[in-house]
Amino acid sequence: MDVSQALVPWPSHALRRLAGCMAWLLIFLGGATFSHAVGATAPHTWVIDKAELSSLAGRREVTLPHILEPQDYLPAGSRVRYRMTLPLSQLPPTQLGVFVNKMSLSGALYINGQFSHSCDQGQLEELRCLHKVNLFAPPPGLWYAGDNIIEVEIYATERQMNGLSKVQVGDLVELHDGAFWMSQWLKSEFLSGLAWVSAVLGFLSLAVSLVLRKESAYLWFGIAAIAHALSLLNLTVSNPVVSVDVFTWMVFSSRLVATPMGLLTMLSLFDKLRRWMVLVLVGFAVVGPMLLGLSGNHRPVMIAFFLPFFLAAMVLLVVSVRWAIQSRNPIKLITIGMALILVLSGMVDWLRLTGRADFEGGFLFPYTYSAMLMTMGTLLFRNLATALKQSRIDRELLEMRAAERMAYEVTENIPVGTYTLVYRPGVKRGKFLFVSQRFLELTGLDRQSILADPQPLLDILHVDDWAAWRQLITRSVDQRDTFSMEFRISHFSGEMRWVSTEAVARTLPDGAVLYEGVLIDQTAMVYAKREAESARATLLKQQLEQSRLQEREQLMRDMHDGFGSQLAGVRMLAEKGRIRPEEFPQFLHEITADLHLVVDTLGQLHITLDEALIDLRHRLERRFSGNGPRLHWDSQLAGLPALPQRQILQTLRLIQEAFNNAFKHARAQNVWFSAHYDAPTDVLTVSVRDDGHGLQLPKVRGRGLNNMQYRAREIGGKFQLIERHPGVEVILQVPHVWMAAQTDST
Numbered sequence: 001m002d003v004s005q006a007l008v009p010w011p012s013h014a015l016r017r018l019a020g021c022m023a024w025l026l027i028f029l030g031g032a033t034f035s036h037a038v039g040a041t042a043p044h045t046w047v048i049d050k051a052e053l054s055s056l057a058g059r060r061e062v063t064l065p066h067i068l069e070p071q072d073y074l075p076a077g078s079r080v081r082y083r084m085t086l087p088l089s090q091l092p093p094t095q096l097g098v099f100v101n102k103m104s105l106s107g108a109l110y111i112n113g114q115f116s117h118s119c120d121q122g123q124l125e126e127l128r129c130l131h132k133v134n135l136f137a138p139p140p141g142l143w144y145a146g147d148n149i150i151e152v153e154i155y156a157t158e159r160q161m162n163g164l165s166k167v168q169v170g171d172l173v174e175l176h177d178g179a180f181w182m183s184q185w186l187k188s189e190f191l192s193g194l195a196w197v198s199a200v201l202g203f204l205s206l207a208v209s210l211v212l213r214k215e216s217a218y219l220w221f222g223i224a225a226i227a228h229a230l231s232l233l234n235l236t237v238s239n240p241v242v243s244v245d246v247f248t249w250m251v252f253s254s255r256l257v258a259t260p261m262g263l264l265t266m267l268s269l270f271d272k273l274r275r276w277m278v279l280v281l282v283g284f285a286v287v288g289p290m291l292l293g294l295s296g297n298h299r300p301v302m303i304a305f306f307l308p309f310f311l312a313a314m315v316l317l318v319v320s321v322r323w324a325i326q327s328r329n330p331i332k333l334i335t336i337g338m339a340l341i342l343v344l345s346g347m348v349d350w351l352r353l354t355g356r357a358d359f360e361g362g363f364l365f366p367y368t369y370s371a372m373l374m375t376m377g378t379l380l381f382r383n384l385a386t387a388l389k390q391s392r393i394d395r396e397l398l399e400m401r402a403a404e405r406m407a408y409e410v411t412e413n414i415p416v417g418t419y420t421l422v423y424r425p426g427v428k429r430g431k432f433l434f435v436s437q438r439f440l441e442l443t444g445l446d447r448q449s450i451l452a453d454p455q456p457l458l459d460i461l462h463v464d465d466w467a468a469w470r471q472l473i474t475r476s477v478d479q480r481d482t483f484s485m486e487f488r489i490s491h492f493s494g495e496m497r498w499v500s501t502e503a504v505a506r507t508l509p510d511g512a513v514l515y516e517g518v519l520i521d522q523t524a525m526v527y528a529k530r531e532a533e534s535a536r537a538t539l540l541k542q543q544l545e546q547s548r549l550q551e552r553e554q555l556m557r558d559m560h561d562g563f564g565s566q567l568a569g570v571r572m573l574a575e576k577g578r579i580r581p582e583e584f585p586q587f588l589h590e591i592t593a594d595l596h597l598v599v600d601t602l603g604q605l606h607i608t609l610d611e612a613l614i615d616l617r618h619r620l621e622r623r624f625s626g627n628g629p630r631l632h633w634d635s636q637l638a639g640l641p642a643l644p645q646r647q648i649l650q651t652l653r654l655i656q657e658a659f660n661n662a663f664k665h666a667r668a669q670n671v672w673f674s675a676h677y678d679a680p681t682d683v684l685t686v687s688v689r690d691d692g693h694g695l696q697l698p699k700v701r702g703r704g705l706n707n708m709q710y711r712a713r714e715i716g717g718k719f720q721l722i723e724r725h726p727g728v729e730v731i732l733q734v735p736h737v738w739m740a741a742q743t744d745s746t
Contacts, residue, residue: 045170045178048084048150055080065102065359067163068156077105077125077157082164084150091145097137097172099179101165101360103154104130106238110151111142120238124155128244131235133187135180137172139680159248165360188236194370195232201377202226208384217268221380224261225373230254232366253289258369260285265376417442417519421454421503423477425511430454430473439519442499444491462488462496480505480513486522498522609648610637613675616652620659624671628663629690632672640677640684641741650711651686651732654719657708658688658730666692668727682738684717689729695721716740 049064055072062082072080098109098116106127108118116138119129150169156162168179202225209218231254233240233247240247260281267273417439423430432451440447445456461469465487476483484502491497503517613635624631643651655673662668668690675686705721708730712719717734734740 045168045175046086048086048167048169051082051084051152051164051167053080053082064167065163065165067161067359068154070158073156073162075158077155079124080154080156082152082154084152084167086148086150086169088143088145088148091140091143092171095137095140095172096143096169097135097175098150099168099170099175100134100136100152101179101183102130102132103134103152103164104160104162104359105157106130106155107134107164108153109136109138110149110153111138112144112149113151114142116142122239124153126244127155127238128234128240128247129238130160131187132238133180133183135172135176135184137680161359163359191232191366192236194366195229195236198225198232198370198373199229201373202229205377205380208381216273217265218380220261220264220268221373221376224258224265225377227254227258227261228366228369228373231258232370235363235366249289249293252292256288256292257285262369262372269376416521419503419517419519421515421517422508423513423515430477430515442497442519442521443489444493460489460491462490464488476505476515477513480507483515498526606642607645607648609640609643609651609675610635612648612652613637613655616655617673624663629668630670632670634672634674634676637675637677637684639679641738643737643741647715647734647740650715651734654708654711654730654732655686655688657704657711661704661730662688662690662692662727666690666694666727668692677737682736684732684734684737686732686734687729689724690727691724692727694723694726694728 051062051064051066053060053062053066053072055068056074056078057069057071064082066082068080098111100107100109103119106119106124106129108124109116117136118124118127119132119134120127150167152164152167154162154164168175202222205218205222205225209215209222212218231251234251237247242250264273264278264281267277415438418434418436419432419439420434421430421432432454435445435447435450440450443450443457443460445460449456458466458469469485469487472483472485475481482502482504484500486498486500489497489499498521500520500522501517503515506514506516508514617631617633621631659671659673662671670691672689673687675684677684709719712732715734716736717732720729720731720733722729722731
């Protein structure tokens with residue numbers, strides 16, 4: 001099959017098609033070029049373009065963006081550091097972010113001597129971040145008022161341009177919404193989408209080539225698309241699963257395969273492909289990656305390989321212009337436009353590949369080559385679809401007459417009723433031309449009477465459905481449209497039946513509307529639906545009752561485990577005479593406090609930990625007033641998700657137990673309480689520290705400490721008891737708070 005067949009005539013649509021495809025390519029090219037201009041500075045941002053470079057060549061002042069010299073690093077790879085100063089008169093109220101448009105080959109950020117982030121996880125020597133846009137969010141504690149030292153450590157090798165772009169520091173949200181998100185979308189997410197589209201087109205084209213063995217264009221296009229998808233991994237993957245050398249070889253080799261395969265596709269489209277061209281280009285696609293691997297992915301070798309293709313593309317462009325003018329074929333003119341844009345972008349990328357272009361910019365070839373592949377793929381598959389459509393039309397024409405001859409015979413043997421209803425122009429009432437035996441069984445009507453007059457069907461319609469039926473038929477006939485409806489009929493046996501009908505409209509040459517429809521018995525389905533709804537209601541009632549029982553049992557268990565067990569313990573000690581009369585108020589106060597915890601926590605459906613801590617603080621301040629210790633309270637729970645009631649109750653019980661120990665046993669003068677939630681790490685930390693007597697060694701762990709450790713385990717936390725001299729500190733750390741809250745809500 002010739003790929004130029006089935007195209008519309010040249011004068012009518014060629015120019016519009018050419019203009020549309022050229023516009024598509026320009027959008028790709030404009031998007032790639034625009035990625036350099038989206039780095040607009042946010043309103044409250046410091047732009048740092050001066051740095052002190054520490055490298056193998058020594059220290060010197062440089063201007064950003066900066067490209068490293070060969071003497072700054074070892075050819076096999078080594079690290080250098082850029083040191084910058086950011087004066088802050090005061091700490092900003094919002095979190096600061098650090099935006100680095102490019103760090104090549106990989107890099108890490110340090111704030112005031114403390115490590116903050118790397119461009120990805122892993123050692124710098126194992127990363128490839130040269131095309132990654134970086135927005136770091138250093139912890140707020142790394143900044144302070146005054147001169148802040150920002151250092152960027154770069155790992156550089158001789159295989160590409162190495163250096164650092166300008167560094168922007170400012171409000172994290174403003175940097176994300178301003179300079180970061182568009183660059184990230186164009187340089188990462190958009191290219192990832194192009195890679196997937198190229199891969200899908202490639203595999204589809206290879207599948208077509210297996211069926212159409214004589215159409216080599218699909219084979220070359222499939223290999224070119226898949227190779228191009230692999231080459232885009234260099235722009236979207238910064239932490240490859242294989243070694244950096246293997247990954248680099250795979251990416252460069254993919255480009256060495258994609259380029260000759262693209263030339264073979266173009267030559268196939270022009271019908272100019274010769275056997276010697278196939279041997280040369282396929283041989284290059286095989287030998288090129290082998291020699292590149294033996295050279296150790298040397299950059300000059302890569303440049304040398306692309307030079308003949310650049311020259312061949314220039315020659316092919318000139319020759320193909322003459323071919324396209326002679327053929328006046330739209331597909332060939334479109335190919336010329338794509339080749340022109342591809343060559344122009346290749347010139348720009350050549351300057352970048354040889355190190356003579358803007359350091360912060362990006363390569364245009366991935367965008368323009370993707371546009372070429374998608375345009376060519378669209379044209380190839382459109383021609384294939386046109387041929388398949390024509391083949392289907394021919395097959396349908398052959399099968400139509402046979403289907404019409406068998407139609408009436410088949411309708412008599414299917415489990416649904418079928419009918420043909422016609423509405424003539426100027427006649428308000430329709431007429432049945434055909435009804436199947438199953439139609440008669442469902443309705444209980446007589447064939448002769450229903451074919452003579454449709455009134456018997458209207459007579460058995462349920463009175464509540466008659467108006468809807470009349471409105472549906474009137475509207476469908478006026479609009480000559482398909483109709484469907486579910487209604488009730490009274491069968492001659494006396495039972496009520498639910499049936500549904502659906503009919504397709506067809507306009508006859510004389511203007512009449514012919515409906516070919518089916519009639520389906522829905523009675524069993526209606527009864528089954530009613531039974532299912534009744535069973536569902538019963539099940540829901542049982543589930544609600546079971547839920548109430550579970551809630552009641554849980555409340556009784558909490559009462560038993562809390563103040564219930566405490567009351568039993570006090571009673572037993574009192575019976576044995578181990579409690580002095582003056583100790584009763586203290587025990588009763590602790591039991592009352594636990595009762596307050598249960599009622600305040602489980603009695604409110606939507607209570608938060610912050611609200612529960614406010615109530616607990618109020619009770620503790622009243623308890624410690626007078627001769628109690630001095631309470632120091634620090635609660636910072638911004639961003640903490642809503643916790644389950646059980647988790648809140650166990651946390652409060654642990655805190656209350658720690659306060660009881662500090663008050664009763666440690667005889668502390670001061671008790672410090674803190675509750676912090678760290679959103680980035682999703683960790684809740686609660687601490688109770690006192691300045692009392694501390695642990696009384698070598699006594700064994702008391703029941704109170706065991707209870708605290710048990711409660712920590714129950715809520716998935718970690719319990720620590722640390723001796724501070726003076727006093728002790730009880731620490732509860734609960735990780736994955738957000739994840740646990742989401743799981744509980746689900």
